[in-house]
Amino acid sequence: MRGLLQKYLQEPFHIFVGATSLLRVHNEATGSATHSESWQTSFDMNPPTVISARNLTKTYGELTAVDNISFDVPAGESFGLLGPNGAGKSTTMKMIGGVSQRTSGTLNIMGLDPESHGPEVRAHLGVVPQQDNLDEELKVRENLIVYGRYFGLPLSYLRPKADELLEFAQLTDKANSKVDALSGGMKRRLTIARSLINEPRILLLDEPTTGLDPQARHILWDRLFRLKENGVTLILTTHYMDEAEQLCDRLIVVDKGKIMAEGSPASLIREHSSREVLELRFGSERNSLIGVELQGIGERLETLPDRVLIYAHDGEAALEQVSARGLRPMTSLVRRSSLEDVFLRLTGRSLVD
Amino acid sequence: MSILTGGHSATDIARERKFGPLYSRNAKAVVARGLMAAKSSTWLVLLSGFFEPVLFLLAMGVGMGSIVGTVQGPGGEDISYAAYIAPALLAVSAMNGAIYDSTWNVFFKMNFAKLYQGMLYTSLGPLDVAMGEIFLALLRGLLYATGFTAVMGVMGLLTTWWAILVIPASVLIAFGFASFGMGITSFMKTFQQMDWINFILLPMFLFSATFYPLSVYPQVIQWFIQAMPLWHGVELLRQISVGSFSPATAIHVGYYLVMIALGIMLTTGRLRQLFLK
Numbered sequence: 001m002r003g004l005l006q007k008y009l010q011e012p013f014h015i016f017v018g019a020t021s022l023l024r025v026h027n028e029a030t031g032s033a034t035h036s037e038s039w040q041t042s043f044d045m046n047p048p049t050v051i052s053a054r055n056l057t058k059t060y061g062e063l064t065a066v067d068n069i070s071f072d073v074p075a076g077e078s079f080g081l082l083g084p085n086g087a088g089k090s091t092t093m094k095m096i097g098g099v100s101q102r103t104s105g106t107l108n109i110m111g112l113d114p115e116s117h118g119p120e121v122r123a124h125l126g127v128v129p130q131q132d133n134l135d136e137e138l139k140v141r142e143n144l145i146v147y148g149r150y151f152g153l154p155l156s157y158l159r160p161k162a163d164e165l166l167e168f169a170q171l172t173d174k175a176n177s178k179v180d181a182l183s184g185g186m187k188r189r190l191t192i193a194r195s196l197i198n199e200p201r202i203l204l205l206d207e208p209t210t211g212l213d214p215q216a217r218h219i220l221w222d223r224l225f226r227l228k229e230n231g232v233t234l235i236l237t238t239h240y241m242d243e244a245e246q247l248c249d250r251l252i253v254v255d256k257g258k259i260m261a262e263g264s265p266a267s268l269i270r271e272h273s274s275r276e277v278l279e280l281r282f283g284s285e286r287n288s289l290i291g292v293e294l295q296g297i298g299e300r301l302e303t304l305p306d307r308v309l310i311y312a313h314d315g316e317a318a319l320e321q322v323s324a325r326g327l328r329p330m331t332s333l334v335r336r337s338s339l340e341d342v343f344l345r346l347t348g349r350s351l352v353d
Numbered sequence: 354m355s356i357l358t359g360g361h362s363a364t365d366i367a368r369e370r371k372f373g374p375l376y377s378r379n380a381k382a383v384v385a386r387g388l389m390a391a392k393s394s395t396w397l398v399l400l401s402g403f404f405e406p407v408l409f410l411l412a413m414g415v416g417m418g419s420i421v422g423t424v425q426g427p428g429g430e431d432i433s434y435a436a437y438i439a440p441a442l443l444a445v446s447a448m449n450g451a452i453y454d455s456t457w458n459v460f461f462k463m464n465f466a467k468l469y470q471g472m473l474y475t476s477l478g479p480l481d482v483a484m485g486e487i488f489l490a491l492l493r494g495l496l497y498a499t500g501f502t503a504v505m506g507v508m509g510l511l512t513t514w515w516a517i518l519v520i521p522a523s524v525l526i527a528f529g530f531a532s533f534g535m536g537i538t539s540f541m542k543t544f545q546q547m548d549w550i551n552f553i554l555l556p557m558f559l560f561s562a563t564f565y566p567l568s569v570y571p572q573v574i575q576w577f578i579q580a581m582p583l584w585h586g587v588e589l590l591r592q593i594s595v596g597s598f599s600p601a602t603a604i605h606v607g608y609y610l611v612m613i614a615l616g617i618m619l620t621t622g623r624l625r626q627l628f629l630k
Contacts, residue, residue: 099473119377119478120476122474122476123476127474129470129471131467133467133468133470135390135468137393142389146389149382149385150379150383150475150477151475152377152379152382
């Protein structure tokens, strides 16, 4: 059994190198040693596929959380799942991590099925769950070391690695603090640092910045950018379109467990929305009434309870047309189209309720 | 260019492995975590678990024992009342220690601290977590048992070297209760439900031939008590404490071995259901 473990730990995972993986990692749990000299760095035109999902489906009783979705993620890509709460994003993440069993379909993570190879697959994953689940009984640095022990990594590797990650997460001066004493943003950064302890090839981030203030979000994005630059494959769920636009090379828009669209943020916007959007507010009572009078301006019109959106190539020109019809909005704003508009177009609903 | 090829045979092999996705031979990491957490946590809890049976021994054994006098021990010989109930109290303390660690502690970690969710997102499988937590419960049981056995020795209640074996036997008892307790805790969702555990433990403590022989009960009740785990623990330790063994000794040990096996199966199955659903 040991020989087999060694075989399939070495074969699929050595074909390319996760960016931070420059140290020799000895895996005590499986008894297999991986050596940097046996790793080949691959800068091919086509990076290998690290995640491949085919007809992935998950049902909980009557509810179909994930409905027949398929996607591929090449190594080094930053791949996003964008959708509202309850779209099936977290369930998909759990299936990738092998902590949720799919109902049907196939899933292949670096050549292995996470359902049957949970421990082996997770050895190469970093997971940042939606809610921080740091070990409150341990101190900040201890959290990193103990988590590394769960992967069977030796202390001789973990001690310097923990210090390096504390540096990366800007938490060096908090090393011996209690987890309780950290702010929300710090906890999040520690959770991300913790997820990197095993030098994962793939980092799963479930709503990484939900609940953080803008400054903490920007610090976090900066850290995630650095990982991306280092070639770590990022899989990210979010319901913030700005986050998706900032971080994702490519994303799928998910709603009610189904993929509504797939592509880069720019191409999705190009395909599903106009170049600019004119946002008008006429007061909550009048938006829908005036919507009728705006017909014909721009390419498309969307009437929401709180505002009217006019999709047009030239927003200023559309605003002039509105004025020409004698309509006086309380506020008006011309902006570029965003993923929010794509989502609205595809589902008829807003991302954040 | 895909690395997906070649994974299938390994997948098939892993499916055939009995504990494939459940176990990664790294329960020691869970133990290491527990010890690190214990460093900063309450030693007071540990102390209270040690003193409880000692206080009972003083009040019942020494205090009430003075009006009881001597009673008949497992081998038919006369022994002091304190020497009669001391091994029973040791069995109770092994049970309580194991139950505390495997129920309240586990309940908290499962439902509030989300500790196991975090662990199971690593290379650890549910069996690693279960084994690690149970081992910690046993370690506590071992500490209690060693302390209490020392107290028995100091009080002059031990007359044979066989009595040293009550320490490993206590760990066996703790193992039975810990493995089962953790499995049962996994069904609990609220604090009210957790109280049911106490509701079962208290009568078991009082009526498992702890303070008087089983023969005071009518036959039907005797059978019922004999089906309960604590009675086997009490009898086992009582026999060992005076070095008087019988075929029943093997039955008591066997009872716990079966309990341990069933408990681990239950716990692992439940952890799998809860966290790898």
